[in-house]
Amino acid sequence: MKKFKRVFIYLFLSTAAIxxxxxxxWMLVSMTNKSVDVTAGxxxxxxxxxxxxxxxxxxxxxxxxxxxxxxxxxxxxxLTLLIGSLAGYGFEIYRSKMKDxxxxxxxxxxxxxxxxxxxxxxxxxxxxxxxxxxxxxxxxAAAFLPTIITAFFIFFFRQNTKMFARELVEAGRIDGLxxxxxxFRIYLPTMKTTYAAAAIIxxxxxxxxxxxxxxxxxxxxxQTIPLLIxxxxxxxxPDYGVIMLAIVIxxxxxxxxxxLMQRHFVAGMMGSVKG
Amino acid sequence: MNQQLSxxxxxxxxxxxxxxxxxxxxxxxxxVGISLFYFYPMVQAFILSLQSGMGANLDFVGFDNYVRxxxxxxxxxxxxxxxxxxxxxxxxxxxxALIFSVLxxxxxxxxxxxxxxxxxxxxxxxxxxxxxxxKYLFGNDGIVNDLLISLNLMSEPIAWLxxxxxxxxTIIIAITWRWTGYNMIFYLSALQNVDKSMYEAARIxxxxxxxxxxxxxxxxxxxxxxxxxxxxxxGTLQLFDEVMNITxxxxxxxxMTISMYIYNLSFEYTPDFGYAATVSYVILIIVVVLSFxxxxxxxxxx
Numbered sequence: 001m002k003k004f005k006r007v008f009i010y011l012f013l014s015t016a017a018i019x020x021x022x023x024x025x026w027m028l029v030s031m032t033n034k035s036v037d038v039t040a041g042x043x044x045x046x047x048x049x050x051x052x053x054x055x056x057x058x059x060x061x062x063x064x065x066x067x068x069x070x071x072x073x074x075x076x077x078x079l080t081l082l083i084g085s086l087a088g089y090g091f092e093i094y095r096s097k098m099k100d101x102x103x104x105x106x107x108x109x110x111x112x113x114x115x116x117x118x119x120x121x122x123x124x125x126x127x128x129x130x131x132x133x134x135x136x137x138x139x140x141a142a143a144f145l146p147t148i149i150t151a152f153f154i155f156f157f158r159q160n161t162k163m164f165a166r167e168l169v170e171a172g173r174i175d176g177l178x179x180x181x182x183x184f185r186i187y188l189p190t191m192k193t194t195y196a197a198a199a200i201i202x203x204x205x206x207x208x209x210x211x212x213x214x215x216x217x218x219x220x221x222x223q224t225i226p227l228l229i230x231x232x233x234x235x236x237x238p239d240y241g242v243i244m245l246a247i248v249i250x251x252x253x254x255x256x257x258x259x260l261m262q263r264h265f266v267a268g269m270m271g272s273v274k275g
Numbered sequence: 276m277n278q279q280l281s282x283x284x285x286x287x288x289x290x291x292x293x294x295x296x297x298x299x300x301x302x303x304x305x306x307v308g309i310s311l312f313y314f315y316p317m318v319q320a321f322i323l324s325l326q327s328g329m330g331a332n333l334d335f336v337g338f339d340n341y342v343r344x345x346x347x348x349x350x351x352x353x354x355x356x357x358x359x360x361x362x363x364x365x366x367x368x369x370x371x372a373l374i375f376s377v378l379x380x381x382x383x384x385x386x387x388x389x390x391x392x393x394x395x396x397x398x399x400x401x402x403x404x405x406x407x408x409x410k411y412l413f414g415n416d417g418i419v420n421d422l423l424i425s426l427n428l429m430s431e432p433i434a435w436l437x438x439x440x441x442x443x444x445t446i447i448i449a450i451t452w453r454w455t456g457y458n459m460i461f462y463l464s465a466l467q468n469v470d471k472s473m474y475e476a477a478r479i480x481x482x483x484x485x486x487x488x489x490x491x492x493x494x495x496x497x498x499x500x501x502x503x504x505x506x507x508x509x510g511t512l513q514l515f516d517e518v519m520n521i522t523x524x525x526x527x528x529x530x531m532t533i534s535m536y537i538y539n540l541s542f543e544y545t546p547d548f549g550y551a552a553t554v555s556y557v558i559l560i561i562v563v564v565l566s567f568x569x570x571x572x573x574x575x576x577x
Contacts, residue, residue, distance in 0.1 A: 009378055010385075016375065017393035020456065023408050024396060026418065038411075041421045087305035094298025102306060109313040111562050113513045115534040116555035119541050119548050120319035121312065149308030179297045208401035210516045211534070215542065226403040230520055233407035240411065247404045255399040 031245040038240035052241040059239075062246060064221060065228040072144045072213075072224065073206040079148040080202040081195055088157025089183055093169060103158070110151045114211060121146055122215055142216045143224070147206065153198060160194040161187075196264040204254050225250045317559075323552035329545055340553035350554060352528045353536040356443065360532070361511045364447045369504060371455050376462035377492060391463070395456035402453070406520035409449045410436065413521075439529035442522050446530050449517055454510075458503045465499045466492070505569050512562055533558050 030038045033046035056062055091103045122137075129136025136142060164187060172182035188195070210226040217223065223231075229250060232243045324340055326333040344350050378384065379391050397405065412418050413435035420432040435445045469492075477487050493500070515534040518524055524531040524539070533554060540551035 013375075013378060013390045013394075017390055019452070020393050020396050023405065023412060023452075026412065027408055039416065041418055043418075083304050083308065087302045090298050090301025094295065094301065096295055096298065098295075099298060099302065102302070106305065106309050109309050111509070111559075111566055112313050112317060113509070113534070113555070113558045113562055115513060115515070115537045116320060116559045117313060117316035118537070119551055119555065120316035120323065122541070123319070123548070124316065146312040149305055149312060151309060151313075154302075154305055183301070208403070210401075210403050210519075211538070215538075226401055226516075229401075229407055230403050233403075233410060233520055234523075238411075243407065247407065251400050251404050254401070258399045 027244045027247055027251075030240055031248050033241050035238070035240045035242075038244070048241055049245070052239075052245045055239065056242045056245050059242065060228060060232065060246070061220065061223065062228060062249065065223045065225050066249070068140060068222060069207055069225040072140055073203050076144045076148055076206040077199055077202040079144075080150070080153055081198055083149055084153030084198065085157045085188075085191070085195070086183070087154040088159075089161055089187055091154070092158045092161040092164075093166070103154075106151045107155060108151075110155070118212065118215060121212075125216060137216055138218045138222055140217075140222065143209075143213045143222075144206065146212065147209065153202070156198060156201075157194065160191065164191060193264050196261055200258060200261050200264065203257070207254055320552040320555055323549050324556055326549040327547065328549060329547065333549055336549070340550050343550065344553065344557065349528055349531065349536060350557075353531045353533045353554075354557070356528075356530060357512060357514065357532045359443065360447060360450070360514060361508060364450050365504060365507045365511060367447075368451045368455050368507065369458060369500065371451070372458035372503075373462055373493075373496070373500075375455070375459045376466055377488060379459075379463060380466045391459075395460055397453045397455075398457035398460075400453065402516035403520055405453055406449065406517045409445070409452075409517075410521045413445050413448075436522055437526050439526055442526060442530045446514075446518060446521060449521060450511070450514070453517075454507065458507070461499050461503055462496055465496050469495055501569060501572075505566060508565055508569070509562055512558060512565075 026043070029043060029045050031052060032049040033042055034048050034051075037046060091099055125135070125137050125142045133139070134141060135145060168186050168190065169182055172186050177185060208226060209224075210230065213224050213227055214230075217227065229243070229246055232238065232246060323333070325335055325337060327336045327340060328334050375390075375394055379387055381387075384390075414420075415432055415434060415437070417435070419435065423429050424432065433441055435441045473491055474487055477491060482490070513534050514532045515538065518530050518532050518535050519538075522530045524535050537551050537555050537558075540547055540554065
C-alpha cells in the first residue's frame with residue numbers, strides 16, 4: 001500500500017514536471033526547424049537554426065527591440081531601486097505618525113489596477129508631447145516613467161529595513177556621516193541581498209511589460225521585445241521557426257539571471273511577506 | 276554619556292524638526308511620483324467617466340456612462356468572463372501549488388530539486404512569450420490535439436481556440452501553467468520554517484497524512500496563502516496579456532476580459548475615453564472590495 005502510494009506520487013510529480021517543461025522543449029526544438037515541420041508536429045531538432053536566425057534579422061528589427069527593452073529595463077531597475085529604497089528607509093528609520101499616514105495612503109495605490117489609470121496617463125503624455133517631446137508619447141522615457149515609482153517597492157524596502165540594525169545609523173551619526181551618507185555608505189552595502197531581490201523583480205517586470213508600452217510606443221523603431229513577439233504571433237502567415245527563435249532570445253536572459261539569483265529572490269520576497 | 280542618554284530619551288525641538296525634515300526628503304520623490312502617476316490619473320479617470328464623445332471631443336454627460344454599463348452586453352460578458360477566470364483559476368492554482376509544496380517538502384523524496392525547478396520553470400517566461408507558445412500548442416492542428424488523439428483519448432480534435440467554452444478553458448490552463456510553480460515557491464519556503472516535531476506529535480496521536488495537511492499545514496500557511504490569493508486575485512482581475520495574445524478576446528467576445536475591453540474601447544474601436552474610464556472604475560471598485568474582504572477575513576481569524 002505504501003509502495004503504491006509512493007509510485008503514485010512520483011507519477012503525479014513526473015506528469016507535472018513534463019507538462020511544465022514541454023513548452024520549453026518544444027520552443028527549443030522548433031527554433032531549429034522549418035515552419036512546415038513545426039506545423040507537422042516535428043519534435044526532434046532540425047538544421048534550420050541559422051536560416052531562422054537570418055530570417056529573423058531580415059524580417060524584424062530584433063536587435064533594436066532588444067536594445068530598447070534593455071535601455072528601458074536598466075534605467076527602470078536603477079531608478080526603481082534608488083527611489084524605492086530611499087522611501088522605504090525614510091519611512092522606517094524616520095518614523096513619525098504623519099509619515100505613517102502618508103505611507104498608508106501610498107500603499108493604497110497598490111490596489112489601483114493599471115487599466116484604470118492607463119487612459120489618463122496616455123492623455124497626460126499626449127498633452128506634454130508638444131512641450132517636452134523627449135518624454136512625450138512614443139518615447140522610451142514615456143515607457144518607463146510611470147513604472148519607476150511603485151508602492152510595492154517602497155513597501156518591500158520598508159519591510160526589509162526592519163531587519164536592518166538601527167545601531168548602525170547611530171554609529172554613522174557618531175562618526176560624523178550625514179544622513180544621506182549613512183544611507184549610501186552604510187545601509188546600501190549592508191542590504192545587498194534585498195537590493196538583489198528587488199533588482200530581479202524590477203528588471204523582469206520591465207523586460208516583460210506589455211500593456212503600457214503597447215499603448216505608448218507606436219513607431220516600429222521604438223518596439224520592445226514583448227511588442228515584437230506579440231506582432232510576430234499575430235501575423236496571418238506565421239513563420240513558427242523564426243517566432244520560436246525570437247521567444248527563446250527574449251526568454252533566455254531573464255531565465256539565466258533568475259536562476260543565478262534565485263536564492264536572493266526567494267529570501268527577499270519572504271522578507272517582505274513576513275514583516 | 277549621560278548627556279547622550281538624555282538626548283535619545285527627550286530630543287529637543289530642533290532635533291526633532293531636523294529628524295523629521297530629513298525623513299521627508301527621503302520620501303519626497305515617491306510621494307510626488309505616486310501622486311502624479313497614480314492618484315492624479317485616478318481623479319482624471321473619474322472626471323473622464325462623466326464625459327462622453329469621440330477622441331478629444333468630450334462633453335459632460337453626468338452618470339450616463341454608468342447607466343450605459345448595465346445595457347452593454349460586451350461589458351457584461353467581459354465582467355462575467357473575468358469573474359469566471361477568478362473563481363475557477365485562482366482556487367485550482369492555489370490547491371495545486373499547495374499539493375506540490377507538501378509533496379516536495381518530504382526529505383525522503385528523490386529528485387526533489389529537479390521537480391521543484393521543473394515546476395517553477397514557467398514562472399521565468401514573459402507573459403507575451405508563453406501566450407504565443409500556448410496559442411500554437413492549442414491550435415486546431417497543434418501539438419496538444421495531436422497528442423490527445425494519438426493517445427486515443429479522443430477521436431476528433433478539440434477547437435481549443437475557436438469554441439467559446441474551450442477557449443476559456445485554454446486561458447485558464449495557460450494561466451495555471453504559468454503561475455502554479457511561482458506560488459509553490461512561497462509555500463515551500465514557508466514550510467521549511469515549520470517545526471517538524473508538530474508533525475511527529477500528530478503522527479503519534481494517529482493523525483493521517485490528510486488530517487496533518489488540513490489541521491497543521493493549512494493553518495500554519497494561512498498568512499502566506501492569503502497573501503498569494505490577494506496577489507493572484509488582483510492579477511487575474513487585470514488579465515490582459517494572455518487573452519490578447521492567445522485568443523484576442525475571441526471567438527466573438529467569449530474570452531474578453533475587462534482590461535481588454537478598456538483597451539479596445541480606447542485604442543481599437545472608435546476611441547471613447549469617457550466610457551473606457553467608466554469601465555475602468557468598475558475594475559477598481561472590484562479590486563478594492565475584494566481586497567478589503569480578504570484582509571477582513573484574515574484579520575478576524577488571526
